[in-house]
Amino acid sequence: QSALTQPASVSGSPGQSITISCTGSSSDVGGYNFVSWYQHHPGKAPKLMISDVSNRPSGVSNRFSGSKSGNTASLTISGLQAEDEAYYYCSSYTSRSTPYVFGTGTKVTVL
Amino acid sequence: QVQLVQSGAEVKKPGASVKVSCRASGYNFSRYGITWVRQAPGQGLEWMGWINVYNGNTNYAQKFQGRVTMTTATPTSTAYMELTSLRSDDTAVYYCARDFPFDIWGQGTMVTVSS
Numbered sequence: 001q002s003a004l005t006q007p008a009s010v011s012g013s014p015g016q017s018i019t020i021s022c023t024g025s026s027s028d029v030g031g032y033n034f035v036s037w038y039q040h041h042p043g044k045a046p047k048l049m050i051s052d053v054s055n056r057p058s059g060v061s062n063r064f065s066g067s068k069s070g071n072t073a074s075l076t077i078s079g080l081q082a083e084d085e086a087y088y089y090c091s092s093y094t095s096r097s098t099p100y101v102f103g104t105g106t107k108v109t110v111l
Numbered sequence: 112q113v114q115l116v117q118s119g120a121e122v123k124k125p126g127a128s129v130k131v132s133c134r135a136s137g138y139n140f141s142r143y144g145i146t147w148v149r150q151a152p153g154q155g156l157e158w159m160g161w162i163n164v165y166n167g168n169t170n171y172a173q174k175f176q177g178r179v180t181m182t183t184a185t186p187t188s189t190a191y192m193e194l195t196s197l198r199s200d201d202t203a204v205y206y207c208a209r210d211f212p213f214d215i216w217g218q219g220t221m222v223t224v225s226s
Contacts, residue, residue, distance in 0.1 A: 003155065036212035038156075045219060046156070051212035089156050093211070098158065098172045100146075100211060105155040 004029065004090055004103035011109040017078040020106045022090030023071060028101060030071035034093035037066055037075045040105075041086045049088075050075060077108070085110045113137035115207050115217035122223045123197050130193040131220045133207030140188035141165050143210045147181060147192045150219075151203040161211075162190065197224045 005023040012018040022029065022037075029035055037050040048057055050066035053073060063078045073092070077084055090103035118132040133145060147159040160171035162181040169181050180193045190207055202224045209215040 034211070038213070040156075045206065045216035046208075046213070047216070048212055048214045051214070057214060091156075091158075091211075091213070098174075099161075099170060100158045102148075102156040102158060 002101070004092060004101055006088075006090060006103040006106045008104070009107045009109065011111055012077075012080045013111045014080055014082065016080050017076060018080060018108065020075045020077075020088055020090075020108070022073040022075070022092075022103045024073075024092055024094075024101075025071050027096055028071075028092040028094035029068065029073050029090075031095060032093045033068070035066070035068060035073040036091050037064075037073075038089045038091065039084075039086050040089060046089070080110055082110050084108060113215055115209065115215055117205075117207060117217040117220045120221040120223070122225065125198055125224055125226055127197050127224075128193060128195040129197060129222050130191055131205050131207075131222070133190040133192070133217050135188040135190070135209075138209075140183075141185060145181070145183065145190040146208045146211065146213055147179075148206045148208060148213070149203040150206070151200065154203075157203075159192070159205075164190070194222075197222075199224050 033053045035053045038046040040046040049064050053068045054066040065076045088106045116134045121129050146161045162169045164183050182191045204219040206219050207217040
């Protein structure tokens with residue numbers, strides 16, 4: 001099962017905006033609007049931040065937004081805050097034998 | 112509140128089996144599936160499989176087929192994941208999560224496989 005491709009790390013200063021990409025194929029990201037994003041602080045449970053490409057669950061800050069173009073989905077964090085420093089993973093439904101796949105993960109550092 | 116609470120850490124020898132539990136509360140257990148995800152040290156998240164709590168149907172990642180069994184006990188709102196023939200590279204934190212999108216997660220169970 002091939003993981004979706006994310007940049008290993010992204011950094012930004014407090015208050016800035018950053019974007020994390022998640023690249024797949026027409027069999028997953030490009031073919032379905034079932035892309036979700038998770039925030040993971042080491043030692044804690046992952047937290048759902050975005051579902052269905054761009055839906056923000058109740059309680060998630062509106063500084064987080066999602067989008068998709070072709071085979072690439074993106075997570076944008078605006079007004080970067082120290083608490084946003086974490087790992088972020090995308091996930092997508094896929095038409096392959098294993099129905100769900102995660103991205104490789106991106107470490108976000110707040111400078 | 113809606114939550115999933117997992118069993119405690121396990122240490123197993125190579126070749127042994129481990130069974131991790133995941134107890135749900137705060138929602139109708141039968142209405143949602145349970146997914147299992149693992150994270151090996153220094154690695155990313157890996158989808159292992161899913162169980163339909165209502166009818167017991169399962170879908171396992173090809174990588175784990177033949178070694179993993181996912182079950183549920185509706186009276187206690189508990190899901191189980193059993194992994195057999197453990198190897199050192201099965202050392203990981205194992206998470207249960209509710210359905211897709213994985214909106215509720217358990218706290219994770221560390222499974223260490225070592226001789």
